[in-house]
Amino acid sequence: MAIWSFVVLVLTGLFLMVFFKPDMSPVLYQGVYTPLRGIPVSRAFDSTMHLSLEVRGGLFVRQVHHWSALVFAAAVALQLLRMFVTGAFRRPRVRQWLIWVTLLPLGMAAGESGNILPDDMLSGGSLWLIQSVLLSVPVVGTHAVQLLFGSEFPGESIIPVMYWAHVLVIPAAVAVLLGAREWLVRRNGHSRFAASVPGRRSARPVMAGATLGVLVVLGVAFQIAPIWLYGPAGPGQISAGSVPDWYMGFLDGALRIMPGWELTIGVYTLSLAVLVPALVVPGVFFTVLAGYPMAERLILRRLARHDALGRPKAKGRMAKEGTGPATLDRPREAAVRTGVAAAGVAFYGLLWAAAANDQLAHEFQLSVEAVTIFFRFAVVIGPFIAFWVTHRLCLGLRLRDRHIREHGPESGVIVRGARGGFHDRSGSDDHGRLPAGAAPPR
Template sequence: MDERKTLPLRARDGLVKRMRTPAQPRGSWRSRSADHWSFLFGEIAVYAFVVLLVTGAFLTVFFEPSMKEVTYDGSYGPLRGVQVSEAYRSTLDLSFEVRGGLLMRQVHHWAALVFIAAITLQLLRMFFTGAYRRPRGLNWLIWIGLLVLGMAAGVTGTILPDDMLSGGSLGLVQGVTQSIPLVGTDLTGLVFGGEFPGDDIIPRSYWLHILALPGATIGLFALRGRLISRHGHTRFRTPAPRLGTFQTARMAAPRATSVAMFLATCGVLTLLGTFVQINAIWQFGPYKPGDITAGAVPGWYMGFLDGAIRIMPGWELDVAGHPLTLAVLVPALIVPGAFFTVLAAYPALERRLTGDHNVHHYLDRPRDAATRTGVGAAGITFYGLLWAAAANDQIAYNFHLSLFAVTWFFRIAVFLGPVLAFVVTQRICLFLTNREKHEAEHGRETGRILMSAEGGFSEIHEPVRRELTAIGSD
């Protein structure tokens, strides 16, 4: 007789809940107990965002979001007596006058870079494993939204100190806004509150940076949590873990390992903020319209935009008496707009092309989806080439090459490179899957040769035995 049938209803339900197998999609006891290393990117993004909130709250107390000009009389000698904005002076005071201010500034900056990097890696993991398939398509869009919000927060945060790097970002915003057909000039005046750079851009960026963007980010994280509780966690089919491994320890104390990961993230960011200098605004000086800073580069997450602008030919058209600056419009608006649109629509495109409308709770290995992996490699190559093109002048200078030749190389490579990456990656994936099928049928080659009684030679093959279980994640 079945033991569960003899128990009361509540006890029987509790036993069934405890006996739930990893193959069941809902429930988190098993999925949280054994995390694949690639699933930690999402956790790192959350923990880096927490660091951003804490350090940002500290910086907000001392920062003055005003473009009113004052005379600097602080402790940094080379700038004493120079006319600067209140935003720049308050940032200098944060760095040199406030106890722990420079550490908080640098930790905040590093946390922003790590936050965007973790989101990017999380999206790559979801793409290559097919984690965006039904019923988790909205989760895919949430991570894309988090990436866009993180990039917007990074740009607005760069503008706030009103140093020379801030001026470079403002110039880019002005150029991109003015390139929009028909409404570009009026929109620029609306954004800057008058003539560039105006007096309102830093206060507006400030409230956008500390309220609107963090609020939207918190909302997306909350929605992601609800979706996880509704749909459960995705899982890898991997060889069953042995006792004593990391997975077993994770089963024993899932919360303890999460706390350890949070403390490790905080520790790494603190070490970076302590020993690796970043955004030293006193070396750049205050922003003055018309001045430029040699060697100024954007944050790594905006490098693709800078590279696209650098390699775009200086085309300009006249449409019905209105100038159309393609040299800025195409690389700064059309290319990134098309890239993120395709990225967001890819799950729907894949369902339409493959006809796969099934619900998926298990993840694919990248090699098992050769076409998807090839598409991902092509996208990475396209992004990477644009990112590298942002350093075309440095490449030409350090390798003693012609800047003209380097620029044309990138112009050609952004078209041919993704195609080559797709073909090579797809072939590699197909080779690996075919080899596994061969090993499953004939066994794995051991390299040991056996001579038969008749004098013939043959290689010994050992059978391939795979016991699969589910390794879960959210």
């Protein structure tokens, strides 16, 4: 899904490049959309309006391009989750794990830079947020803002900079990483569950057709980013009820629920209300993701030293790479790791929901302050609850599997044996022997 959505992104992006003008110089809008006619806009906004409403198929291609960016980020996130809960990040696939970890922030950066290009009202809000985040960085923040925006905000250079980053730098990096991932897969092979059939027919053609078909349906039937409704960007203005794309929702939620704390050190004042949710939280998140394989390997190595039974040493290539068979773990067999994954998903989901604190307050007739306070406690307590519930579920499933291995699958039919004992029809008899026709436990 990630590969084919990226292919669609490249193809539709080439089409959009023909009509889009990354220029912030002012012009008067004279297009077909009457409510905005005669209003001063930038050339970037004017070209996007022309592309959307006057170029044949332009709106369809633009919406497919936007939906492809959302699907790409979702596919990368799901791939990371799948690799995490199944243990597919172990050697020799650590580099593949690091590639997927890098692809997620690259996809987010590509989507955010693309959202800025139309120079509409949402674009202005994103630029204001970028400026605020940069200014919260101590010492170098002011210099970074001047380097990116110039002497005035937003200036006239930000959209050309974002344009070349969006169409050249980020896609080239993504293409290189996906190519490296394909090479590593061919070298190390695909990881699979032990019960899967070797040599099974590849599902790539089916997935390619399904991904392309869904993107086409989304582009035709579901409207996204209607900039004619948002209007051109204006200093100090933002659309009511505007929200970022889904992959940026957790940052928006973190900004909304973070208390307005400030820390003064000498002549510097740190705005923790922006610095912590916008830089510290994602920085810690991606650092933990990237370093988890090494951390788990160190922990397991220390635990192995206390293993009284010991384990046989690997030989040959396995010993060199520090890996076992190329099979995946069932999530229930790694209850702690699966619980950690559930805690991370809960933490992300709560931050994502917190980005709609104003909408939730309106729908449930509550005050925004009450909803915000609820999420401040929920993002701390919720992950622990998710870990405990998931851990208990995994242990329960393991106990059920153990019972099936020892006694065979239960049919729910109780019969009486020759010696007067009662047992399940598919279970063992009074002497522990399986009845005729019953499958032995694996």
